[in-house]
Amino acid sequence: MTILCTPSQPSDELLAAVGTGVLTAPTLSRAQELVEQLPGEPLVVIGPEVGFADAAGFATTLRLTRPLVGVVVIRPELDVETYAHAMQAGIRELVATADLPGLADACRRSRRLSESILLPVDATADSEGKVITIFSAKGGCGKTTLATNLAVALHADGARRVCLVDLDLAFGDVAISLQLEPRRTLVDAVGMGENMDTTGVAGLLTSFRPGLECVLAPVEPGDAEKVPATVIDDLLEMLRGMFDYVVVDTPPQFNEHVLRALDGSDHHVLLTTPDLAAMKNLRLTLDMLDLLSYPRATRSIVLNREDNRVGITAADVEQALRSKLAARIPNNLEVAASFNRGVPITAEKPSHRVSAAIREFGVQRIDRLQTAEAPAVKGQRRRWLTIGARSGDDA
Known part of the structure; x- marks a missing residue:
């Protein structure tokens, strides 16, 4: 009515x-x-x-x-x-x-x-959703592609409420990758100040489909600098109470906003591709997360665009990183084609082998997170470090 x-x-x-x-x-x-x-x-x-x-x-x-x-x-x-x-x-x-x-x-x-939009029934931990942050220190590894497809997989045709947050404030690609019009973006959260609540946050959302909403990155030049890092704390806390899952796409650098997101997350998805530069950057990332005392149980390493023809196998990646892979997503040109059409491959072709790999990761790893397995890091304040990294097209 x-x-x-x-x-x-x-x-x-x-x-x-x-x-x-x-x-x-x-x-x-x-x-x-x-x-x-x-x-x-x-x-x-x-x-x-x-x-x-x-x-x-x-x-x-x-x-x-x-x-x-x-x-x-x-x-x-x-x-x-x-x-x-x-x-x-x-x-x-x-x-x-x-x-x-x-x-x-x-x-x-x-x-x-x-x-x-699902509003929190109470303030107990049992009613909270999970925040998943996807990160890679090297541009071009496919963070946005994984973030959009993981959000679709977790959404499971409406079985769960999911929000996708584009935290690449200067060069975010979630809007263009999903063919969304960014009428409201993260910069609009700044005006709420200390009055941020579910009503205000609901006004920031752009819908991809019912139950799968997005908070888009700013589009105007200079808007990225207007978003203080403290907004990320409040925003993720509100979204946690409104959705079953919050998937955060990030820029390829450790800046204060990214560290706030990592701090407020239940799980970190760390992405690499089978090339030496990406593997080197991920190795440094793992060392940095260890220095910042993030529990290793809160992270999953994903190998994207797996292709043995490039001369680096999954076993090589595990040996170089000294860590086990949580998921291996095969290389396939149809992923780029679906990205250009503005429809994630998990939505366009659910039976595709790339879709199956992402969905299996979502179900086997993300959807079955247990507190004992992956202690949440939310609320812990870290020392803020900014490590210079070259930005790049991260589709």
């Missing part, structure tokens, strides 16, 4: 954009009454005649009493300051008055979020 708050008679075009089954309310107080009377989690659309301060106050109240109720606000003009205040108030979407197609899209996104 949708509640449209507008003091004037809405046009047929506006009603059509908002959707079917619309109830109108001339005032915000009447809209509040309807929210309390209606079952489920209705959507509230606030028209442009209502003052923005009043609309923001209404949304702020709802985020405390009914956090799953979506609020979409129509404004005559949009600017950066209004967007910032909207995020702080818990408004999910701002739409320009003349943008009726955009309004229809915003309403659909909000309804989908209300239906698919």
